[in-house]
Amino acid sequence: MIELKNEPLAKYCTFKIGGEATILFPETLSELALLIADFAASKKPYHIFGNCSNVLFPDSGVGFTAVITTKLKTVLVHERKITAECGASLNSLAIAARDAGLTGLEFAYGIPGTVGGGLFMNAGAYGGQLSDVVCGCTAVTKDGLVQMLTADEMELGYRESVFQKSGLIVLEVYFTLREGDKEQIGALMSSYMDRRKKSQPLEYPSAGSVFKRPVGHFAGALIECANLKGLNVGGAQVSQKHAGFIVNKGNATARDVRELINLVKEHVKENSGVVLESEIRIIEETE
Template sequence: MINWLEQLREVAPEAAFLQNEPMSRHTTFQVGGPATLFVEPKTVDELTALAGCCRKKEIPHYILGKGSNLLVGDKGYDGVMLHLGSELAACQVDGERIYAEAGISLAQLAKQACAAGLTGLEFAAGIPGSLGGAVTMNAGAYGGEMKDVLTAVQVLTEAGDLIWLTPEQMRMGYRTSAVPEEHYVVTAAEFQLKDGCIETIKERMAELAAMRRAKQPLEYPSAGSTFKRPAGYFAGKLIQDTGLSGFSVGGAQVSEKHCGFVINRGDATASDILSLCREVAQRVREKFGVELEMEIRCLGEF
């Protein structure tokens, strides 16, 4: 680790470095052991240098946003977490277009759009993630998806180049894009929105927030919808019909409010959560013959 620290500090001396940083502080599940090295670049140039150094030196690394779709093992991650946070969260409005950096939260992005009287991002206001992660997985809710409003995405390639791609080049589908396959890092995105009434936009965002509070277990740490929607089914309905509402392993539980959510009741471990997810998938497979695929990325040693 000392060698990693020296190598990365050499290419990005102004970045913030933390050693053995608990990932429970940086994931919405609020679980996870320490990352060997936790680094926060302040600029895209620093990110480019850090990612390039990790690739060149074959240092294991992961690009982290809000940690809303991530389950890190209890024994931690023996690698480098490159965190895109508040230093990479700029947002600019130009007419009906918005340019934003990957570290901005979707809530803040939707708020900025609303303040500018632009409609189209209301669906994203309650999604607990960053722009980078949302573009990577084509996040969506209540009938809207990122691909519906995106016009261009800036990515960092494996070769270390910053390029702009169209949504078509991004191959955005249901909870997927070209990012994982091509090993891209999303650094920024542009959106085409429409002029709207600020009060109407606020009302719609408040309406969606009320629906979330009524239907989702927001009072507990979770990673949002735990499983992808299988073709022709709803994951939460399958889990409920399997009789797993409230089913628990240790401190992890299938939410009684919404069976599509696995929650941390307060003392869950990452192993509890993963074991619960595997058991749920197995029981649904046995009862309905349907494969449930986790939306959540598992990382590190459990």
């Protein structure tokens, strides 16, 4: 297990924002499971993260140990099944599927998260989401007990899962895919990546789409209609390229981002009556 003390969280998240923490990087699944059991027994506060691509850390650092899973990245393919450790990137998962001639995970290519963070969020894009292809997982309860879950037990909905309510930590995820044509799979993945590059401000740090898609609307379109593109607080700005993104233009603080989120919510509500809900996980100063 790797342990880093007084380590800036900004270094590990896609927003490049966040104060210091003690960070642990378990190197095997059993190390992670034992670690959770130890935390449960000692009642010490901890929080699990994958690639930190959907979180906003506070400027002042955090009062818990951050456990980052990105060293747990094994992906195994057997016939039409894939087993992936929680810290494997969604990119490597999609690539493993393509290389084995398996279709169903093309949409995941380009989502900068891990398998565990992806399942927690039921990540999706271009009409696909993990719930389409997940068939089960192994998880640890907050009391440190390892258990298996079926896809139904994960209660996967639009950016929702049982993991958000239960404190269950995902260890390993199982996918069932269909046979496909390697070249067609690769071509679809490349076309999705091209669409991302054209439509998303990938040149700046961000945490992706800040808001969930409200029923019957698109958050980006509502924000654009309220004339908020380019609005900034300190170093945080509503992206000029994709209004659903808030980007860090260089020295944004978590406070800047939180203020900007609140401003966007207020203006959108005033302009269209729609209440936006954050998709990104905002970690508060005291957590």
